[in-house]
Amino acid sequence: MKIAILGAGSLGTIAGAYIAAGGQDVELIDVYQAHVDALNQSGAKIIGTTDFQTKVKAITPDNMSGTYDLVLLLTKQLYNDSVLQNLLPFLDEKSVVLSLQNGIPEEKVASIVGRERVIAGSVEFGATFMEPGVSKLTTEFGHFKEYAFQIGELNGEITERIHEIKTILDLVGGTHISDNLVGTKWSKLLINNAFSGLSAALNTEFGGVIDHEVSIVSAAHIADETIKVGHANGVTFAKMNTFDIASLEIKSENDIPERVQTLRNFMEPSRLLRASMLQDLEKKRKSEIDYINGVVPRLAKGKGIATPYNDMVVKLVKQAEETQSVPNFDTNIKFFEELNK
Template identity: 25%
Template structure:
């Protein structure tokens, strides 16, 4: 099985690196930068839970072609970059290539289906977490289970199961999600709970919970999203969902720096439109008030638009 991982951020590196360590035929795709240069020259360093370091030889490419013959294409770029990155690749894969998105937020699978209508595709979520510490070096700091939804085509489903088996052998615990929409929303609740709040406060995930005010903000953001999810037909136990988000921050992902925090620290565009912004947009469409998500989305957008004017 030949695998292409699109996006050499923390999660793309974690998945590609773990797969490569199992001798999988895997390449990363990313625009050229110093992080990519370091990986190509010296390999990818993954720092695990016990601070043990593994260096994995890995290749990052800047071009793909149909004759490369990829069986699985795992999309892990930021949600807002989907069209810009994927559209130039529309003729670069055979119709047999299985596309899998495990990105944050809503709408990713729909974009892939629009760009690659003749390819099988599946959506999933990641329970694991990672962050880029420096060029060519990532910290593995979340260890939850990953889920990927089924595909309709029999051949593609067999390919998906083979890919999931490979992820499990690599140590990235993954299972098939029969109800992928519920799984996507459950991951969205965690992203809502931590991404924007850590970006605003510049704290690690778990430190959001150090104060009653931080916990209350988390509860309100997630409770609004649960109301929106219920309105569109996704069954949610709001209080249990909030309890799970709090538990994850205390036990599983507390030490992690969220991707949105890293985007703000590096003055990059964030995924706010696919996370809190998506909840606010759906709320307006379906008559559900979302004042907390509206406000947080607005503040993040103000920050994004004014990086150059920030006071040191």
């Protein structure tokens, strides 16, 4: 089996390293030439909660050749049109594209490469890109080895090919097959919308969202909008660990204090996280806001569901992108204060 890691950033470098060490034919593909050179010269080095180094083969996209049987898609959704069009000549009818991107990119991916080729996936470990050739695993190593990926067919079937892909990914870390991967990705999208979105729009860590009354109430409303739009689009939200994420839906104003307390308790272990979208704004780069909070208003169209909180997050992040500035908490919290009235 010939495997491609398309987008060998922090996560892709780790996945590629362990798959290569497992004796598989795998290419790490990335546009960052210095990273590709370092990987070829010194191998992939994984630090953080482990210390591991192994030889890998890395190339830039213009050096792709032959046919890939399995592609792990880890590029940003921003670039899906060009990345996937570029990939098409290297796929045959049995090739599988495993979408491991943030958000819910599967329909877009399927529209370009063909629905029959797409399997959905979810990355369950964290990593940080340190320097060319070096990635830092930030998830506790034992947990990573038990729980690194969830994968599933779009229709929920348990197929022979999903078991084959599990065998490959098990070389990296624990891989779990789901019959509701779409629901899993929507549950993750909800948390991203409520906390990554507000982290970026307000320029704060998740803890800043948790601690301020206006922002945590706003997070509850963002979660509620996401649930209502998901349900209207036929989504069954998957539990996160044992937590029923759909129970965050707000049926009346009286529910809000309880929803706020539930969110605070659930998110407390993640209070030090800073949204990658905020890191993009700090680096004056375009973020994935259209593929995170922007999904909700887009899929709400024609459903009669208002999405003012997700709309506001998108608006404030896009303003920061356009002005190449970082949001100001005290300024932007006032917009959410108005929505809460």
